[in-house]
Amino acid sequence: MVSDTPDRIVAAALSSFGTKGYEGTSLDAVAAMLEIRKQTILYWFPSKESLLEAVITQGATELASALQDALDAAGEGWARVDAVVRSVFRLSARRPELLGLVREAARLGPPAATQFTTAIAPLVRRASEFLQAEMDAGRMRRHDPGLLLLAIYSTVVGMVTEVEVLRAVGEEPTARSLVRRRADVLALLRSALLAAPDPR
Amino acid sequence: MVSDTPDRIVAAALSSFGTKGYEGTSLDAVAAMLEIRKQTILYWFPSKESLLEAVITQGATELASALQDALDAAGEGWARVDAVVRSVFRLSARRPELLGLVREAARLGPPAATQFTTAIAPLVRRASEFLQAEMDAGRMRRHDPGLLLLAIYSTVVGMVTEVEVLRAVGEEPTARSLVRRRADVLALLRSALLAAPDPR
DNA sequence: GGATCTGTCTACCATCTGGTAGGGAGGAGT
DNA sequence: ACTCCTCCCTACCAGATGGTAGACAGATCC
Numbered sequence: 241m242v243s244d245t246p247d248r249i250v251a252a253a254l255s256s257f258g259t260k261g262y263e264g265t266s267l268d269a270v271a272a273m274l275e276i277r278k279q280t281i282l283y284w285f286p287s288k289e290s291l292l293e294a295v296i297t298q299g300a301t302e303l304a305s306a307l308q309d310a311l312d313a314a315g316e317g318w319a320r321v322d323a324v325v326r327s328v329f330r331l332s333a334r335r336p337e338l339l340g341l342v343r344e345a346a347r348l349g350p351p352a353a354t355q356f357t358t359a360i361a362p363l364v365r366r367a368s369e370f371l372q373a374e375m376d377a378g379r380m381r382r383h384d385p386g387l388l389l390l391a392i393y394s395t396v397v398g399m400v401t402e403v404e405v406l407r408a409v410g411e412e413p414t415a416r417s418l419v420r421r422r423a424d425v426l427a428l429l430r431s432a433l434l435a436a437p438d439p440r
Numbered sequence: 441m442v443s444d445t446p447d448r449i450v451a452a453a454l455s456s457f458g459t460k461g462y463e464g465t466s467l468d469a470v471a472a473m474l475e476i477r478k479q480t481i482l483y484w485f486p487s488k489e490s491l492l493e494a495v496i497t498q499g500a501t502e503l504a505s506a507l508q509d510a511l512d513a514a515g516e517g518w519a520r521v522d523a524v525v526r527s528v529f530r531l532s533a534r535r536p537e538l539l540g541l542v543r544e545a546a547r548l549g550p551p552a553a554t555q556f557t558t559a560i561a562p563l564v565r566r567a568s569e570f571l572q573a574e575m576d577a578g579r580m581r582r583h584d585p586g587l588l589l590l591a592i593y594s595t596v597v598g599m600v601t602e603v604e605v606l607r608a609v610g611e612e613p614t615a616r617s618l619v620r621r622r623a624d625v626l627a628l629l630r631s632a633l634l635a636a637p638d639p640r
Numbered sequence: 641g642g643a644t645c646t647g648t649c650t651a652c653c654a655t656c657t658g659g660t661a662g663g664g665a666g667g668a669g670t
Numbered sequence: 671a672c673t674c675c676t677c678c679c680t681a682c683c684a685g686a687t688g689g690t691a692g693a694c695a696g697a698t699c700c
Binding site for chain 2: 261263264343345346347349350353354356357360361364368381383384385386387388389390391393394395397398399402403404405406407408409410411420421424425427428429431432433
């Protein structure tokens with residue numbers, strides 16, 4: 241029988257890295273969550289950095305699979321954007337640490353950030369091509385697909401992770417508010433992206 | 441003669457907190473930047489936390505004044521949005537640490553985040569009222585002003601701070617790219633916000 | 641039953657962290 | 671000349687941090 245300890249360590253570390261940040265999380269703290277000793281963590285992962293690496297791999301995998309599931313179930317055209325946004329909002333309710341980890345990975349810079357972006361690169365490419373195709377077909381306004389993707393990413397991730405900014409603009413981060421925010425983001429993206437109905 | 445040391449400490453700490461993060465910055469590191477001893481920092485600021493407080497006050501003041509200057513020089517209507525976006529992009533080129541600090545403050549949560557949002561609350565209120573007025577006048581599409589503000593904030597700050605995500609979507613963060621990004625953000629916001637010309 | 645391997649532990653360690661205690665140089669006030 | 675105040679320093683300290691060394695229990699193999 242193989243031990244499930246490394247998986248449990250990664251899960252606990254993901255949660256803590258995603259909420260308290262990498263520097264803000266000590267190995268002792270992660271160990272305490274699992275009621276094991278720090279040395280057990282260092283038995284499975286030779287250093288804190290290598291644990292981060294495993295956590296990012298895990299996070300990227302989970303994120304990619306969630307988005308993939310949403311896309312598999314989605315239709316065509318705008319429905320795909322809709323599905324992705326909805327799945328991110330669902331994720332933010334069920335696994336807020338995961339979105340937090342995305343932010344943290346971006347903040348830490350290389351090599352963590354590079355690892356993450358490399359892991360989800362295929363999704364980025366597909367999304368980019370999708371946007372390009374929609375634009376070519378005249379169904380979306382023309383923008384640089386890469387920058388558009390970054391804008392969508394920033395907006396959606398900001399809308400679900402920036403709790404304090406949310407409060408600053410007078411919105412309490414409740415479950416009900418999440419539904420409103422999702423509706424608002426979708427409406428906003430609609431008007432930003434969808435080409436105006438051809439007047440001719 | 442009063443010493444300028446506290447100001448220099450705050451400036452150095454702002455730069456480090458904004459790039460490496462709060463936990464990622466040690467008092468020794470800040471002291472080394474100024475070629476003084478850590479104890480001199482602790483003479484002026486009784487604790488690291490109180491230094492953070494001073495840094496956030498300073499950061500919020502600088503940010504507010506930059507935005508205020510831009511608004512004072514701006515015209516009416518859409519020109520005001522344009523002016524704000526341009527000033528943030530200018531800031532991201534001249535003082536990237538400042539934008540980094542905004543992100544860091546939001547990430548740290550209370551009390552740092554609260555302090556920051558409190559400090560710029562007047563600007564938020566004015567912006568909110570402006571958007572509301574534009575909507576009432578039929579010049580912008582209707583959205584929740586608070587959520588709209590958060591979306592704009594996320595998009596613009598993301599566009600200037602998320603260097604690694606930028607790379608992931610195939611955009612190298614050069615000075616030239618900054619101009620393109622600014623143009624793209626403005627175009628995006630235009631189509632998202634401006635009401636379609638009344639067809640009647 | 642002995643040897644080996646796996647997984648977790650206890651016991652340390654060096655380094656770094658924020659923070660305290662207190663000294664001393666030099667200017668200002670008297 | 672003396673004292674006081676401002677400002678920065680050296681010398682420490684306790685606790686936390688990431689990491690190492692090695693013991694030990696239990697399973698597995700021979």
